[in-house]
Amino acid sequence: xxxxxxxxxxxxxxxxxxxxxxxxxxxxxxxxxxxxxxxxxxxxxxxxxxxxxxxxxxxxxxxxxxxxxxxxxxxxxxxxxxxxxxxxxxxxxxxxxxxxxxxxxxxxxxxxxxxxxxxxxxxxxxxxxxxxxxxxxxxxxxxxxxxxxxxxxxxxxxxxxxxxxxxxxxxxxxxxxxxxxxxxxxxxxxxxxxxxxxxxxxxxxxxxxxxxxxxxxxxxxxxxxxxxxxxxxxxxxxxxxxxxxxxxxxxxxxxxxxxxxxxxxxxxxxxxxxxxxxxxxxxxxxxxxxxxxxxxxxxxxxxxxxxxxxxxxxxxxxxxxxxxxxxxxxxxxxxxxxxxxxxxxxxxxxxxxxxxxxxxxxxxxxxxxxxxxxxxxxxxxxxxxxxxxxxxxxxxxxxxxxxxxxxxxxxxxxxxxxxxxxxxxxxxxxxxxxxxxxxxxxxxxxxxxxxxxxxxxxxxxxxxxxxxxxxxxxxxxxxxxxxxxxxxxxxxxxxxxxxxxxxxxxxxxx
Numbered sequence: 167x168x169x170x171x172x173x174x175x176x177x178x179x180x181x182x183x184x185x186x187x188x189x190x191x192x193x194x195x196x197x198x199x200x201x202x203x204x205x206x207x208x209x210x211x212x213x214x215x216x217x218x219x220x221x222x223x224x225x226x227x228x229x230x231x232x233x234x235x236x237x238x239x240x241x242x243x244x245x246x247x248x249x250x251x252x253x254x255x256x257x258x259x260x261x262x263x264x265x266x267x268x269x270x271x272x273x274x275x276x277x278x279x280x281x282x283x284x285x286x287x288x289x290x291x292x293x294x295x296x297x298x299x300x301x302x303x304x305x306x307x308x309x310x311x312x313x314x315x316x317x318x319x320x321x322x323x324x325x326x327x328x329x330x331x332x333x334x335x336x337x338x339x340x341x342x343x344x345x346x347x348x349x350x351x352x353x354x355x356x357x358x359x360x361x362x363x364x365x366x367x368x369x370x371x372x373x374x375x376x377x378x379x380x381x382x383x384x385x386x387x388x389x390x391x392x393x394x395x396x397x398x399x400x401x402x403x404x405x406x407x408x409x410x411x412x413x414x415x416x417x418x419x420x421x422x423x424x425x426x427x428x429x430x431x432x433x434x435x436x437x438x439x440x441x442x443x444x445x446x447x448x449x450x451x452x453x454x455x456x457x458x459x460x461x462x463x464x465x466x467x468x469x470x471x472x473x474x475x476x477x478x479x480x481x482x483x484x485x486x487x488x489x490x491x492x493x494x495x496x497x498x499x500x501x502x503x504x505x506x507x508x509x510x511x512x513x514x515x516x517x518x519x520x521x522x523x524x525x526x527x528x529x530x531x532x533x534x535x536x537x538x539x540x541x542x543x544x545x546x547x548x549x550x551x552x553x554x555x556x557x558x559x560x561x562x563x564x565x566x567x568x569x570x571x572x573x574x575x576x577x578x579x580x581x582x583x584x585x586x587x588x589x590x591x592x593x594x595x596x597x598x599x600x601x602x603x604x605x606x607x608x609x610x611x612x613x614x615x616x617x618x619x620x621x622x623x624x625x626x627x628x629x630x631x632x633x634x635x636x637x638x639x640x641x642x643x644x645x646x647x648x649x650x651x652x653x654x655x656x657x658x659x660x661x662x663x664x665x666x667x668x669x670x671x672x673x674x675x676x
Contacts (some may be wrong), residue, residue, distance in 0.1 A: 208245060208278060208279045208315070208316040208317065208318075208321045209244075209245050209246040209249055209317075209318045209321075209350065210244075210245070210246070210316055210317065210318055210319055210320055210321040210348050210349060210350040210355070211244075211245040211278055211314075211316055211321040211322075211323075211348060212242045212243070212244055212245065212321075212346055212348050212355070212357050212359075212361060213241070213242055213243045213244075213245060213248070213278075214241060214242045214344065214346075214361040214362040214363075214377075214381075215241035215242065215299065215301075215361075215362040215363055215364035215376075215377040216299065216300065216301030216362050216377055217274075217300075217301070218298070218299050218300035218590075218603070218636075219270070219599075219601055219636055220270075220271065220274055221238050221299060222533055222590055222592070222601075223267045223270045223271050223274075224236055224238050224248070224271060225238050225522075225524075225533075226263075226264075226267045226524060226531060226533070227251075227255070227264070227267050227268065227271070229438075229488045229495035229497060229524060230264065230495055230524070231256065232255055232256045232260065232264050232267070232268065233251040233252060233254070233255045233256070234250075234251050234254055234255075234405065235251075235392055235404070235405035235434045235440075236248060236251045236392060237392060237407060237432050237440060237442075238367075239364075239365065239366055239367045239432065239440060239442055239484060239486060240364075240365055240407065240409060240430060240432055240442070241362070241363060241364040241365075241377075242357075242361045242362070242363065242386070244348075244350070244355040244388060244389075244390050244391075245275060245278065245321075246350060246355065246390045246391060247390070247391060247392050247407075248271060248275060249275065250391050250392075250393070252268070252271065252272065252275075255268065261526065261529065262529040262594060263526045263529050263530070263531045263592075263594070266529070266531070266592065266594065266595075266596065266599075267531070267592075269596065270599050273599070273638075273640065277640070277641045277671070278314075280641065280671075282313060282314065282315055282671070282673055283311070283312065283313040283314070283671070283672055283673055284311070284312060284669065284670050284671035284672045284673075285309070285310070285311050285312075285669075285670050285672065286308075286309070286310045286311075286312065286325070286327075286667075286668065286669050286670070287307070287308065287309050287310075287666070287667065287668050287670075288301075288302065288303030288307065288308040288309075288665075288666070288667040288668075289303060289306070289307050289308075289664065289665060289666040289667070290302055290303040290304075290305070290306060290307075290663050290664075290665050291306060291663050291664045291665075292306075292649075292661040292662055292663035292664075293305065293306050293331065293333045293661075293663070294630075294649050294651055294661050294663045294665075295333060295378065295572065295577060295621035295622070296377070296378045296572075296577055297370060297371070297378070297577045297578075297584075297607065297630070297632075298369065298370045298371065298577070298605075299364060299369065299370075299377070300634070300645070301362065301377065301667065302665060302667070303329075303665070303667070304329065304332060304333050304337060304380065304572065305329035305330055305331050305332040305333060305337070306330050306331035307329075307330040307331070308327055308328065308329050308330070309327070309328050309330075310325055310326055310327035310328065310344070311325070311326055312324060312325035312326075312344065312345075316348075318350065319349060319350055319351075320347070320348070320349050320350075321347075321348050322345075322346055322347035322348060322359075323344060323345055323346055323359075324342075324345050325342060325343065325344035325345045326340070326342060326345075327340065327341050327342070327343055327344070328340050329341070333572065333620070333621070334570055334571035334572060334620040334621075335571075335620075336417045336570040336571045336620070337380060337417075337570045337571075337572075338416075338417070338570075341360070341380070342359075342360050342383075343360050343361075343362070343380065343381045344360070344361070344362075344381075345359050345360055346358065346359025346360070346361050347359060350390050353389065353390050353391065354387060354388065354389060354390055355387070355388045355389070355390040356385070356386070356387050357385070357386050358384075358385050359383065360381045360382070360383040360384075361381055361386075362377040362381045363375050363376075363377065363381070363382075363411070363428075364376055364377050365428075365430050365442070365444045366442070366444070366484050366501045366518070367440070367442075367484050367485070367486040367499035367500075367501060367520070368499070368501060368518050368520060368537060368539065369520060369522070369535045369537055369586070369588070370537050370539070370577075370584065370586045370588075370605070370607070371518070371537075371539055371575075371576040371577050371578070371584065372501070372518075372575065372576065373480075373482065373501050373502075373503035373516045373517075373518050373539065373541065373575050373576050374444045374446055374480060374481075374482055374484075374501070374503050374575060375428065375444065375446055375574060375575065376573070376574070376575060376576060376577060378572055378573050378574075378576075378577035378621065379568060379569035379570060379572035379573055379574050380416070380569045380570040380572060382411075382413040382414070382415060382416075382426060382569060382574075383413055383414060383416070384411055384412050384413020384414060384426070385411070385412050385413070386409055386410070386411040386412075387409065387410045387411075388407060388408065388409045389406075389407045389408060392405050392406065392407040393405055394406070402435060403433050403435060404433055404434040404435045404436070405433065405434050406431070406432065406433035406434070407431075407432055407433075408429075408430060408431045408432070409428075409429070409430045410427075410428075410429050411426070411427070411428040411429075412425070412426070412427050413425065413426045413427075413428075414426070415448070415451075415569055416569070416570070417569075417570055418451070418563075418565050419565060420562075420563060420564035420565045421451035421452065421453065421454060421562065421563050421564075421565070422451060422452040423450075423451050423452050424448055424449070424450060424451035424454075424563060425448070425449055425450040425451060425456070426446065426447060426448050426449075427447050427449065427461070427464070427465075428444070428445065428446045428447065429444070429445045430442060430443065430444040430445070431443055438487055438488040438489060439485070439486075439487050439488075440485070440486040440487075441483070441484075441485055442483065442484045442485075442486075443481075443482070443483050443484075444481065444482060444483075444484070444503075445479065445480075445481040446479065446480040446481070446567070446574070446575075447464050447465070447477050447478070447479050448477060448478040448479070448560075448563050448567065449461060449464045449477040449478070451563075460477075463477070464477035464479070467479070478560040478562065478563040478566075478567065480503050480504070480505060480558075480567060480575065481503065481504050481512040482501060482502045482503035482504055482512055482515070482516075483501070483502055484499070484500065484501040484502070485499060485500055485501075486498075486499040487499070491523070494523065494524055494525040494526075495522075495523070495524045496521070496522070496523050497521065497522040497523070497524075498519075498520075498521055499519070499520050499521075499522070500517070500518060500519045500520070501517070501518040501519075502515045502516070502517055502518075503515065503516045503575070504516075505543045505553075505556050505557050505558075506543070506556075513544075514543040514544045514553060514556060515543070515544065515546060516539075516540060516541050516542070516543060516557055516575075516576070517539070517540045517546045517547065518537070518538065518539040518540070518576070519537070519538055520535060520536060520537035520538070521535065521536050521537075522534065522535045523535075528594065529594040530591065530592065530593045530594055531590075531591070531592040532589060532590070532591055532592075533589065533590040533592075534587075534588075534589050535586075535587065535588055535589075536586070536587040537584075537585070537586045537587070538583075538584070538585050538586075539576055539578070539583065539584045540582075540583050541557050541558070541575070541576050541578060541579065541580050541581060541582045541583065541584075542554060542556075542557060542580075542581050542582065542583065542613060543556040543557045543580075544556075547583075554581050554613050554614045555580075555581055555613075555614035555616060556580070556581075557580030557581055558573065558574070558575055558579060558580035558618075558619075559580060559614075559616065559618070564618070565618055566580070566616070566618045566619075567580075568618050568619060568620070570620075571618070571619070571620030571621070572620065572621050573619065573621055577621065578609055578611045578612075578621070578622060579611065579612060579616075579619035579621055579622055580612075580614070580616065580619065581612060581613035581614040581616070582609060582610050582611040582612060582613060582622070583609065583610045584607060584608075584609045585607065585608045585609070586605055586606065586607040586608075587605065587606055588603060588604055588605025588606070589603065589604055589605075590602070590603040591603070598637045598638055598639065599637065599638045600635065600636065600637040600638075601634075601635070601636045601637070602633075602634070602635055603632075603633070603634045603635075604631075604632070604633050604634075605631070605632050606629070606630070606631050607629065607630045607631070607632075608627075608628075608629045608630075609627065609628055609629070609630070610626075610627050611625070611626055611627075611628070611656075611658075612624060612625050612626065613625055622658065624656060624657035624658055625656050625657065626653055626655065626656025626657060626658040627653070627654045627655045627656055628651055628652060628653045628654060628656075628658065629651075629652055629654065630649065630650060630651040630652070631649070631650050632647060632648070632649045632650075633647060633648050634646065634647035634648075634665070635647065641671045642668065642669065642670045642671065643668065643669045644666075644667070644668045645665075645666070645667045645668075646664075646665065646666050647664075647665040647666075648662075648663070648664060648665070649661070649662070649663045649665060650662050650663075651663075
């Protein structure tokens with residue numbers, strides 16, 4: 167897949183390095199045209215991972231059967247997916263809580279169309295690493311400015327961020343996270359940019375690809391609508407979607423300019439049942455074979471050849487199943503990610519399992535969850551002794567599956583375990599759309615003392631609690647929270663962090 171930049175192409179076997187970053191920057195030049203056009207529709211826009219409130223709203227509507235299938239296990243999501251689902255939503259028999267969720271999603275989408283430029287800010291005073299889906303600052307403070315626009319065919323956003331006291335020394339103090347240009351054609355959504363991904367059903371982390379680390383710049387391709395195949399021969403698949411992503415890691419020291427090609431497919435063959443399969447491949451880079459043969463060997467899974475290992479891979483499966491319990495959605499979910507390959511299939515699994523329950527008290531929404539993740543390869547919560555030091559590690563790509571020293575997969579990194587539980591409360595508030603959330607966590611981290619995990623660089627055990635409150639003063643949105651992390655053993659500091667994030671649009675068409 168060639169990468170277009172300036173007036174030429176970056177062939178697959180060209181030297182890895184800055185061309186992909188230049189491609190991203192060059193693509194942003196289209197914003198002159200986007201910003202001058204009408205902003206009455208932006209169905210070509212993309213929604214990156216990190217908005218916990220939006221994810222909760224969409225899950226509420228999907229699990230209660232108010233809207234059709236929308237995968238909340240695959241981010242970013244094309245705006246056209248949510249627009250299509252809302253257009254065909256259930257219109258009768260709605261509770262006040264259902265209407266609140268519908269309006270919250272509707273307002274979010276409308277604000278994306280109207281906001282043309284604005285400011286963002288995030289504060290995380292004690293720089294606690296990001297844990298969970300909600301976006302947090304990866305520094306003591308982050309500030310940025312953005313401009314966005316588009317229509318039903320082309321859309322985009324240019325966002326420039328500055329970081330004060332980043333969590334790791336590998337992070338740049340300025341980046342373009344959140345920036346992209348996207349286009350919709352032939353039922354597909356193509357984007358170039360640096361957007362946060364999240365592939366998996368987990369609430370507090372994803373084993374395969376999460377948003378704890380710096381977003382990877384690259385090119386992605388998805389279906390623009392997650393609908394059922396029209397062919398009667400394929401209708402059994404149900405609503406489905408996919409993503410193919412080609413990107414390049416930044417600031418890798420073991421293999422500079424290492425590339426990734428990641429693939430995911432998901433479907434709902436039965437009502438309430440979502441199945442997904444993901445594959446994350448790290449390959450190429452400076453001093454490595456970046457040609458088609460190397461990529462083909464990586465895609466075939468020929469990654470166990472001593473001295474000639476073409477790639478670092480993480481592949482697996484996930485499931486999310488929702489049933490009704492006394493009229494309330496009960497969801498069970500799980501994810502397995504293999505750190506090795508045997509017989510053409512993943513092996514040496516990492517594991518994650520969880521449960522969610524949604525109910526109402528009056529017209530207030532309650533969303534409960536409990537989750538367990540084991541990132542020690544092959545251990546699966548004590549079914550085996552496990553292979554400490556294997557997960558997210560590699561003999562050739564010695565920086566492992568970490569980006570800027572932060573985990574690409576589960577936010578605690580490899581060779582650990584996280585137990586968590588929480589509740590999100592959404593009151594009957596149609597003015598500020600306020601939310602409250604609380605969760606507790608207990609973890610064992612970095613059992614192998616690997617210095618590639620800069621989020622938790624030493625072996626330790628700890629417990630944590632987080633209380634958060636979010637609200638909206640339209641069109642601005644705010645989120646505030648307190649996080650407490652206390653060590654029970656090992657080598658790490660206790661932390662107490664005040665967290666605040668805001669997105670303040672300053673102007674745009676209405």
